[in-house]
Each structure stands twice: as C-alpha cells, then as structure tokens.
Amino acid sequence: MGAMDTQGAATSAAESSAEDAAERRDLAVRAAVEQGLVGGSDTADPLTCLLDVAGIRASAAALTSAFDGAVAPGTPVLHAFAVKAAPLVPVLRLLADAGLGCEVASPGELALARAAGVPAGRTVLDSPAKTVAELREALALGIAVNADNPQELERLDALVGRAPTASPIGVRINPQTGGGAIDALSTATSTSKFGVALRDPGARAWLVRAYLDRPWLTRLHIHSGSQGVPLALIAEGVRDLHALAEEINAAAGQRRVDTLDIGGGLPVNFASDEPAPTYAQYVAALREAVPALFDGSYGLVTEFGRSLLAKHGLVLARVEYTKTSGSRPIALTHAGVQVATRTAYAPAAWPVRILPYDAKGAPKTGDPVAQDIAGPACFAGDLLATARELPRLAPGDLIGVPDTGAYFFTAHYGYNSLPRPAVHGFTLTASGEVRFHLVRPAQDVPSIVAEAGGPLRDALLPASPAFEARGSGRSPGL
Numbered sequence: 001m002g003a004m005d006t007q008g009a010a011t012s013a014a015e016s017s018a019e020d021a022a023e024r025r026d027l028a029v030r031a032a033v034e035q036g037l038v039g040g041s042d043t044a045d046p047l048t049c050l051l052d053v054a055g056i057r058a059s060a061a062a063l064t065s066a067f068d069g070a071v072a073p074g075t076p077v078l079h080a081f082a083v084k085a086a087p088l089v090p091v092l093r094l095l096a097d098a099g100l101g102c103e104v105a106s107p108g109e110l111a112l113a114r115a116a117g118v119p120a121g122r123t124v125l126d127s128p129a130k131t132v133a134e135l136r137e138a139l140a141l142g143i144a145v146n147a148d149n150p151q152e153l154e155r156l157d158a159l160v161g162r163a164p165t166a167s168p169i170g171v172r173i174n175p176q177t178g179g180g181a182i183d184a185l186s187t188a189t190s191t192s193k194f195g196v197a198l199r200d201p202g203a204r205a206w207l208v209r210a211y212l213d214r215p216w217l218t219r220l221h222i223h224s225g226s227q228g229v230p231l232a233l234i235a236e237g238v239r240d241l242h243a244l245a246e247e248i249n250a251a252a253g254q255r256r257v258d259t260l261d262i263g264g265g266l267p268v269n270f271a272s273d274e275p276a277p278t279y280a281q282y283v284a285a286l287r288e289a290v291p292a293l294f295d296g297s298y299g300l301v302t303e304f305g306r307s308l309l310a311k312h313g314l315v316l317a318r319v320e321y322t323k324t325s326g327s328r329p330i331a332l333t334h335a336g337v338q339v340a341t342r343t344a345y346a347p348a349a350w351p352v353r354i355l356p357y358d359a360k361g362a363p364k365t366g367d368p369v370a371q372d373i374a375g376p377a378c379f380a381g382d383l384l385a386t387a388r389e390l391p392r393l394a395p396g397d398l399i400g401v402p403d404t405g406a407y408f409f410t411a412h413y414g415y416n417s418l419p420r421p422a423v424h425g426f427t428l429t430a431s432g433e434v435r436f437h438l439v440r441p442a443q444d445v446p447s448i449v450a451e452a453g454g455p456l457r458d459a460l461l462p463a464s465p466a467f468e469a470r471g472s473g474r475s476p477g478l
C-alpha cells in the first residue's frame with residue numbers, strides 16, 4: 001500500500017468515526033433531557049456537560065496505534081495525558097485503562113493522577129515553577145521530572161546528591177522555532193518563558209556540559225506545539241531536540257540521553273466534527289522531519305491533552321430567555337464564560353460551534369437567523385457566538401457546544417460565583433440505549449459559600465469585645 005492509500009484509508013476511517021460521534025452526541029442529548037440531567041423545565045438543571053466515553057477511547061487508540069505503527073519494535077513509548085486539559089479523576093482512570101499515563105504540572109494534578117491509580121513510572125512532572133517540596137516529592141515517588149531552567153537543575157543537584165531516586169530526569173528546551181496563530185499559547189517563541197532557550201548564545205554548549213556533568217540526566221523535553229501551531233513547526237522543534245540529543249550522546253561517548261519527551265500540542269479542529277489534524281498525520285510529519293526519531297535509539301514520551309479530549313466533550317445549556325437588542329436577536333443561555341473562558345475573552349482565537357436543540361433534545365431545524373448566544377455572567381463580553389446563523393431559538397430550547405472536552409468546562413472560571421456544572425460520561429448499550437455515568441457532581445450553593453470563606457465570616461470585623469478586654473484599651477470606636 002502506498003503512502004497515498006494509507007492516508008486515504010486513515011481519512012475515511014476518521015470521517016466515519018466523526019459521523020458516528022455526531023450520531024452518539026444527538027442520542028445523548030435526547031437521553032439527557034429524557035433522563036432529567038438537563039432541560040427546559042424549571043426543576044431540571046439548566047446546564048450540564050457530557051463526555052463521550054467511546055470517543056475518548058477511540059482517540060487514545062488512534063494515538064497509540066499511530067506511534068505503534070512508526071516505532072522500531074521494542075521501543076518504549078509512554079503517552080502521558082496532559083492532566084490540565086481535563087483534570088477529572090475518572091477521565092484519567094479511563095485513559096490509564098487505555099494504556100496512557102499522566103503529565104502533571106502542579107501538586108493538585110499529581111494528586112489527581114495518583115487518585116486515578118496512575119503509577120509513578122507512567123507519570124511525568126513538568127512545570128515552570130516547581131518548589132523544592134514538589135521536586136523532593138517527585139524524586140521520592142520516582143516520577144519523571146523535566147527541569148525548566150538552570151536554577152531548577154541546581155536544586156535537583158542538591159536533592160539527587162542527598163537521596164537516590166528512581167526518577168528519570170530531563171531538561172526542557174525551547175527550540176525558539178517561532179510562534180503560532182495564538183500568542184498566548186505559543187511556547188516556542190524566542191522569548192518564551194518555558195525551558196532553556198536553545199538558540200540563545202552559549203545555551204547549546206551549556207546544555208551539553210550540563211549533561212556531561214550529570215550522569216542522571218537521561219532525557220530531553222520539548223513541548224512546542226499548541227492550538228494554532230502548524231504541524232511542520234512542531235516537527236521542526238522535535239528535529240532540533242533529536243539533534244541536541246545526538247550531540248550530547250556523541251560528546252558523552254555513550255547513550256546518555258535515552259528518552260525524548262516530545263510534548264503534546266496537536267491542534268484541534270473546532271469548525272466541524274472531523275478530527276484534524278490526525279495523530280497519523282502528526283506522526284507522518286515527524287517521520288518526514290526526523291526519520292531517526294523512530295529508529296529505536298530513543299524511548300519516546302508524548303504529552304497530548306487537547307487532541308485526546310476536546311472533541312468528546314459537549315456543554316448543554318438551556319435557553320432561559322430570548323430578546324432583541326438593536327434589532328439583533330439574543331438568546332440568553334446558562335453557558336458562558338464559566339465554561340468557555342477563552343471563547344468569552346478571546347472570541348476570534350477560540351470560536352465554538354453552537355448546535356441548536358429543541359426542548360425535547362431533538363436537533364432544531366428552521367430558517368437561519370443571525371443571533372447572539374449569550375452566557376449568564378454579568379459582563380457584556382460573555383458571549384459564545386455573535387450574529388451566528390441558527391434556527392431562531394426560543395426559551396426552553398437547548399444549545400450544545402461541542403469540542404469542549406478539554407480546557408472548557410474542565411477549566412472552570414468562578415465568575416459571578418457560577419457553580420461548576422456536573423459532568424457525565426455517556427456510553428451506548430448494544431441496543432443503542434444511552435447510559436450516563438457521573439464524573440463530577442455539580443457544585444452546590446453551600447459549597448460555593450464554604451469555598452468563599454463562609455466559615456470565616458467574622459474574620460475581617462474589628463476585634464471582638466473579649467479581645468478588647470485583653471488588649472489595647474482603645475475604644476472600639478477608634
């Protein structure tokens with residue numbers, strides 16, 4: 001089979017899976033209304049979030065098989081899911097069951113990975129501001145650590161010198177290959193805050209020396225992709241990483257660097273159900289730019305987040321009211337900045353699709369009318385879409401916001417004390433019946449009060465009379 005055939009087959013497989021996913025989504029919406037998870041009535045929840053379990057499994061399988069098909073037999077490959085994309089323990093557990101590990105970047109994310117039962121040997125810690133306590137814990141657990149900068153490496157010198165560790169340790173480099181379409185998400189600009197800037201004067205020599213001086217440095221790390229970054233640019237960074245590893249190993253006269261952690265950052269298509277680019281295309285881009293990457297000389301670690309989860313999440317929200325303002329129809333819904341923070345603040349960079357459903361959860365049809373889809377928060381920019389052509393929405397209808405499985409409802413923003421909505425996974429039985437599985441309960445109002453210092457109600461009041469009696473002798477009026 002030629003390269004064209006392989007690509008054609010991969011594309012049509014992706015297409016049929018996109019159709020299946022859209023079908024499963026519509027079944028799930030209907031069932032969510034029927035089963036009372038969300039709906040138009042006053043007693044139903046006005047907002048809920050769904051995750052397609054079969055879709056998540058399919059993405060994990062696509063990632064795994066894309067690499068399995070490329071690496072030399074026997075090459076160790078760890079796909080570590082970037083926890084920040086969907087920090088939900090049952091999701092991490094599902095991915096672990098599909099053979100994936102976790103990439104964590106805070107004590108909270110590490111705790112989530114451990115709660116999911118992800119073993120230390122399948123966990124990677126990356127973050128630009130690790131404390132000594134975090135580093136000590138990571139080394140004690142034996143999880144992989146990627147140092148961000150020379151000062152962190154000095155901390156590791158001290159810790160590694162004091163106690164033996166099973167942790168594989170690497171250094172993150174910034175290839176300075178340039179940014180993508182979204183500034184805030186471009187990690188490989190010349191002045192990026194991440195990693196050791198490879199093209200700065202003296203940096204390369206410093207890195208080689210650092211590895212020669214430290215036999216325990218065995219990995220190199222890069223994460224140069226993200227939403228808005230083209231595949232060729234991601235591949236260029238990985239090529240530079242591989243070249244640096246070769247240079248270090250040549251200088252060491254041995255295979256000092258044995259593993260390359262090539263990060264994540266595969267962009268996601270927010271315009272349709274099609275997963276694009278695919279993992280197969282990503283691997284093809286790497287094979288073209290760095291053929292030697294897969295020859296078995298190096299074990300590989302990946303750290304994908306968005307591309308594994310985004311397309312499998314759906315926000316479902318009730319339309320509470322509709323109105324017109326300056327002749328523009330507006331639907332006031334319960335999904336806004338709290339579940340789609342980036343879309344509200346940077347709408348041009350993070351456009352989302354809006355899927356209209358009627359009050360029964362059936363896809364809504366009708367002549368398209370340009371409408372604004374607004375969220376519930378009290379600021380003017382809380383819009384999910386502006387002048388979007390949709391069948392005219394009515395109170396009690398639902399809107400679905402697809403492609404929101406990563407960095408949307410899993411990265412809640414607590415504006416207006418809006419609660420974190422419930423998250424339900426869904427599966428289909430053999431007979432096509434939808435089953436929901438609670439992944440995260442909705443945040444209730446008492447817990448909002450508690451997290452907002454409810455139990456500390458009097459903390460800021462003037463000192464109590466009892467304190468005054470012991471204290472300054474000043475009158476409470478002063």
Ligand SMILES: *Cc1c(COP(=O)(O)O)cnc(C)c1O
Pocket residue numbers: 082084085103126223225226227263264265266303304305306307
């Ligand atoms: C955020 C992040 C990832 C995941 O990025 P995606 O774009 O979600 O694939 C991987 N590695 C590191 C170091 C990250 O910061």
